[in-house]
Amino acid sequence: MSEQTLYERLGGAAGIAAITEDIWSNHTSNPLVKNRYINSDAENVKRLVREMFGAGTGGPETYSGQDMLTAHTGMNINDQEFNAVIDDVMKALGSNNVGEKEHNEVLAILWSMKNEIVGV
Numbered sequence: 001m002s003e004q005t006l007y008e009r010l011g012g013a014a015g016i017a018a019i020t021e022d023i024w025s026n027h028t029s030n031p032l033v034k035n036r037y038i039n040s041d042a043e044n045v046k047r048l049v050r051e052m053f054g055a056g057t058g059g060p061e062t063y064s065g066q067d068m069l070t071a072h073t074g075m076n077i078n079d080q081e082f083n084a085v086i087d088d089v090m091k092a093l094g095s096n097n098v099g100e101k102e103h104n105e106v107l108a109i110l111w112s113m114k115n116e117i118v119g120v
């Protein structure tokens with residue numbers, strides 16, 4: 001039996017699109033981070049998040065945005081904000097019925113990017 005990719009287990013493009021909508025609404029209602037996104041073009045950020053999720057989990061998408069260090073340099077993001085963003089993503093996985101194993105896999109991927117995002 002061949003194991004499905006994480007992309008497939010997240011529900012493919014449609015599943016990731018739904019997860020991304022929930023991540024965005026969680027971020028923009030989370031008092032710990034919502035002010036960070038006040039000037040954002042929501043549709044553009046969501047497109048980049050969908051691309052990154054797809055490309056990073058075995059999907060056919062190509063990520064067309066900036067690398068994580070470049071994107072977050074100068075923002076002075078702290079640990080509390082990083083944890084809040086991760087919580088928002090985990091919540092979005094939960095509200096889309098993603099399993100515990102997949103939660104852990106996504107968590108590990110996000111955690112691996114921490115040094116390019118926090119304190120840069």
Ligand code: HEM
Nearest residue numbers: 033036039040041048052065066071077081082085110113
């Ligand atoms: C592992 C965690 C994170 C990932 C995977 C991530 C991913 C991304 C991506 C893909 C972009 C778009 C890059 C581009 O414009 O080319 C972005 C931009 C941004 N991120 Fe993050 N991010 C993370 C954590 C954070 C945290 C903790 C904050 C602060 C609370 C944050 C705030 C922002 C802001 C303000 C932008 C700019 C949005 C805009 O262009 O309007 N990010 N991030």
